[in-house]
Amino acid sequence: MRALLRDGVALGYPRSPEVVRARVPILKYTDAASRAAVDVCIDQEGGPRGSAWVRGRLRARPELRPLLLAVKLLLRRHGLSETYTGGVGSYLLFVMAERMRDPLCASVDLGAKERFSQKE
Structure with a gap:
């Protein structure tokens, strides 16, 4: 999850990324191009x-x-x-x-x- 966050920020993809500590860790960010809110969870x-x-x-x-x-x-x-x-x-x-x-x-x-x- 942290690698995805780091690589995405380096490529300029997400705006205001944040890892949310919930029952399942979630990467939340706003797509820079479309301004759509995106939630990503892995292995679910x-x-x-x-x-x-x-x-x-x-x-x-x-x-x-x-x-x-x-x-x-x-x-x-x-x-x-x-x-x-x-x-x-x-x-x-x-x-x-x-x-x-x-x-x-x-x-x-x-x-x-x-x-x-x-x-x-």
């Missing part, structure tokens, strides 16, 4: 599989994309978009939106209200 086998699943679901449900972008912007403006600080990341946001848009899933009672309501 679930990442590519999860990304492929999300891309497939977005192809099947393109109406989710503008909703997700709007909610991501709202979360970011309120400082709630970083998972390592307790916020909602892109994957979790997608799973929540996917569940709410799926009529079969939305009609299933998981008993959450009973399990998570406060006992008196």
Whole structure:
């Protein structure tokens, strides 16, 4: 991770790089050319599989994309978009939106209200 950070900075790629200490170390930076925020983690086998699943679901449900972008912007403006600080990341946001848009899933009672309501 540090070598990737060092080599990228030497080549002039990232702007404001930072290694975040989370459950999985993450290299965060802003791409100098596009100004896109980038998070990189290494040796996490679930990442590519999860990304492929999300891309497939977005192809099947393109109406989710503008909703997700709007909610991501709202979360970011309120400082709630970083998972390592307790916020909602892109994957979790997608799973929540996917569940709410799926009529079969939305009609299933998981008993959450009973399990998570406060006992008196």
